[in-house]
Amino acid sequence: MAATSVPICLTTLLLLLLLLSLNTQAQTPSAPAPAPPGPVNLTGILDKNGQFTTFIRLLTSTQVANQVENQLNSSTEGMTVFAPTDNAFNNLKAGTINDLTIQQQVQLVLYHILPKFYTLNNLLLVSNPVRTQATGQDGGVFGLNFTGQGNQVNVSSGIVETQINNALRQDFPLAVYQVDKVLLPEELFGVKAPTAAPAPPTKTSSGGSTNSTVAASQPAPGNGSGGRNSNVALGFVLGLGLACMGVLS
Incomplete structure (x- = not known):
């Protein structure tokens, strides 16, 4: 009997340990689920990387920053931003922005934003021109063209062309790329068509004259030499008549 009681005791002990372990696991709180990612902050990304103070100021003053963040939270397409550096703005002609x-x-700020998320590789496969957030405003095209190969991607506005040098962020739903030139759209900075010059006044021929000019150049009746000759003839007739009357008398 003693030999059989040992295995029973061991079995009982193992069952107790198993129950205790299960009870402990049940009382241990589970790890909290990861919090959902917060809203994307475009100006925060630019501020963290530095050298984008002018672009941040324009994003804020035009309210485009709020528009981008609201659209990112409601769109399934994402967005792509090309951020000009402070040096890019400093290299513009004085007064260009003001x-x-x-x-x-x-329109200028929206021209630097694409209404879709693009990686650098995606930009090499797009069909040019690619519409921007400024497309359709005032009936303008406001498109960008992308060329390049390998890891080099160039962006052109038709007036300015520059290389995309640095990816500040390339995670959906937002891609942010640094550019070293301000992208100037042709719709705002292109050469304006010259206005038509007014038609020159019609010139009259040197030999011609109007009726009024002819009438003004002619002497008034009775004021010329013809009037004086008539007076002389009349006086001569009257004098001759008087002389004849004196002879007859």
């Missing part, structure tokens, strides 16, 4: 109206500044 001479624009508020609406034109909005």
